[in-house]
Amino acid sequence: MELQLAIVAGVLYAAGLYLMMRRQLVQLIIGLGLITNGTNVLIFTSGGLTRTNPPVIPEEMPETLEPFADPVPQALILTAIVIGFGVLAFSLVLAHRVHKASGSDDVRGAS
Amino acid sequence: MPTNAAAVPVLLPLLGALGALFVRRPSAGRRALIALLLTGLTAQSLWLTARALEAPLVLSLGGWVVPYGIVLVVDPLSGIMLCLSAVSALATTLYGYAAEPAGGEHPLRAPLFLLLTAGVNLAFVTGDLFNLFVAFEVLLLASYGLMTLELERGSTRRALPYVTINLIGSALFLCAAAFTYSLFGTLNFAEMASRAPALSADLRLHVLAVLLVLVGALKAGLFPLYHWLPQSYPVMPAPLTAFFAGLLTKVGVYVLIRLVAGVLPAELHFLHTALAWAGGVTMVVGVLGALAQDRVQHILAYHIVSQVGYMVLALGLFTPYAITAAIFYVVHHILAKTTLLLVGGVVQAVFGSDRLADTGGLARSSQVLSLTFLLQALSLAGVPPLSGFWGKLMIIQEGVRQGETVLVVLALVASLLTLLSMLKIWLASFWGPPPLAHESGDLPSEAQVTQQSPSLTSQTQASHPAAPARKLVTLTHRTRGMIWVIAGLTAMSLGVGLGAGPLVSLADQAATRVLDHAATLEAVRALNRSPEPGKHP
Numbered sequence: 001m002e003l004q005l006a007i008v009a010g011v012l013y014a015a016g017l018y019l020m021m022r023r024q025l026v027q028l029i030i031g032l033g034l035i036t037n038g039t040n041v042l043i044f045t046s047g048g049l050t051r052t053n054p055p056v057i058p059e060e061m062p063e064t065l066e067p068f069a070d071p072v073p074q075a076l077i078l079t080a081i082v083i084g085f086g087v088l089a090f091s092l093v094l095a096h097r098v099h100k101a102s103g104s105d106d107v108r109g110a111s
Numbered sequence: 112m113p114t115n116a117a118a119v120p121v122l123l124p125l126l127g128a129l130g131a132l133f134v135r136r137p138s139a140g141r142r143a144l145i146a147l148l149l150t151g152l153t154a155q156s157l158w159l160t161a162r163a164l165e166a167p168l169v170l171s172l173g174g175w176v177v178p179y180g181i182v183l184v185v186d187p188l189s190g191i192m193l194c195l196s197a198v199s200a201l202a203t204t205l206y207g208y209a210a211e212p213a214g215g216e217h218p219l220r221a222p223l224f225l226l227l228t229a230g231v232n233l234a235f236v237t238g239d240l241f242n243l244f245v246a247f248e249v250l251l252l253a254s255y256g257l258m259t260l261e262l263e264r265g266s267t268r269r270a271l272p273y274v275t276i277n278l279i280g281s282a283l284f285l286c287a288a289a290f291t292y293s294l295f296g297t298l299n300f301a302e303m304a305s306r307a308p309a310l311s312a313d314l315r316l317h318v319l320a321v322l323l324v325l326v327g328a329l330k331a332g333l334f335p336l337y338h339w340l341p342q343s344y345p346v347m348p349a350p351l352t353a354f355f356a357g358l359l360t361k362v363g364v365y366v367l368i369r370l371v372a373g374v375l376p377a378e379l380h381f382l383h384t385a386l387a388w389a390g391g392v393t394m395v396v397g398v399l400g401a402l403a404q405d406r407v408q409h410i411l412a413y414h415i416v417s418q419v420g421y422m423v424l425a426l427g428l429f430t431p432y433a434i435t436a437a438i439f440y441v442v443h444h445i446l447a448k449t450t451l452l453l454v455g456g457v458v459q460a461v462f463g464s465d466r467l468a469d470t471g472g473l474a475r476s477s478q479v480l481s482l483t484f485l486l487q488a489l490s491l492a493g494v495p496p497l498s499g500f501w502g503k504l505m506i507i508q509e510g511v512r513q514g515e516t517v518l519v520v521l522a523l524v525a526s527l528l529t530l531l532s533m534l535k536i537w538l539a540s541f542w543g544p545p546p547l548a549h550e551s552g553d554l555p556s557e558a559q560v561t562q563q564s565p566s567l568t569s570q571t572q573a574s575h576p577a578a579p580a581r582k583l584v585t586l587t588h589r590t591r592g593m594i595w596v597i598a599g600l601t602a603m604s605l606g607v608g609l610g611a612g613p614l615v616s617l618a619d620q621a622a623t624r625v626l627d628h629a630a631t632l633e634a635v636r637a638l639n640r641s642p643e644p645g646k647h648p
Binding site: 036042079107 | 271288
């Protein structure tokens, strides 16, 4: 499973980088979004993948059943997704303002 | 020792930012409260530093068992950085007050600025790699806002390089955090440092170390990752440029010191050599860029790049003495650079432009301003007994001791070129003739420029009809207020230079603590044994 996810992360990175090399602002932003998501997949994989037990202690049990999924990467991804969302919203507004000001969404632009 | 005080440098500006959002209109009252808050922050940071000298202050947020929760650690290095951040936030805020009336201030500047300060402080106190990422995002989002808020409509595009490069940097940082977790199984700095020596021969650790250093170097504006810096910093209003230039790149340097000296094992010699050379090249490339510029703020922005090179060179030499030098240099640099960019702001306010050709005659109209600029420029170039001299001396001593002749020569050449480019500003803006009268079309209202004694001028014009009239530059009370702030910062900077002895020993303690991985680990692990401070109000 790790290998597949590593490939997914790699493909997301490649696609993101390709888009960032383009000259349109919107493509740049989509590329950044893809890279962020690729990184999230990477974090998810970094903790090691298990399909057994959730990292939650049931009422009647003294501790979790081994082996259980690592909760830290999941917490990290949640934080990263929230931050990524905020940053994405900001970049879209910035792109919109640049477009309104110069009438083009080319990265080099006329102005 | 465990204490809740470690969270105050983050919470105070954060609460201030929220409060400032509720008071929508910038009024004199809001300004006074914010100045008071920043003064309190300065005092608290000093107190924290004094206490951190005894033992690192630690706080486990939420009372989780270390290393699973988030910890805040204030050691002397963090304390020094907190003090510097509070002082430069206070100075640039006061300068901003002097520069503009309360009504003219953008309503969102104060909240975003306080949020930026909170983010910077969080980066200094965090003891956890992922939390450092969060701190970076907080400070970056606030800085994006500040940067784009006050740009004129047409020039929003100029913020693009800064935003894009930092977005890429954040993605890289997150990636590094993922690799760190998979390699170390923890993101806590102290725990990482204790597990790193066992991995020091592991190729994966080398790749990770390079990635982490790349992230820090990007934030610090190290060669070859510096192009974004001189392009985007000078476009902001002067107080913001000064804060960004003084502090934000130094967050990158702090992260480099913390990670390379405080977390990664000392055996990574290839990394230290690479850092030293990157620093050496940065010094020269930055100062050459500065020589080629013809605007005050652009020259100073290139100097930031060049000066970062010295700090990174010191870190690359990697001995306790060299790291002491790097920390001392950071202190010197933040004070000197903030002052110089504020002087650049005065030049902009007086002449309506910071193009060297449009300025002149400041030496005659303001002796205080001239003196502060001269002192700080000489300090940056490394003239004794100013603060820059001691920093450079320590770095060069260490370089000679290690036999790095080429790097030492590079440092000396860069220092000489710094002096040259500073002379450029001095000769044009201060000693140069005042700008010609017919260029007064774009002068702002606050800069009052009077004709030099009308009768004389008319006589001169009568005898030489072709010679245009020169103007005398006079200062308004706003510019005088700005100069007072600059003078205060210069006094502190002079204090750093003249009182270099005690400060070097402080920096030495900070460096020792950063390098002493075991003591930090002990302090952090002690949290698990002591009662949680959060539960006892």
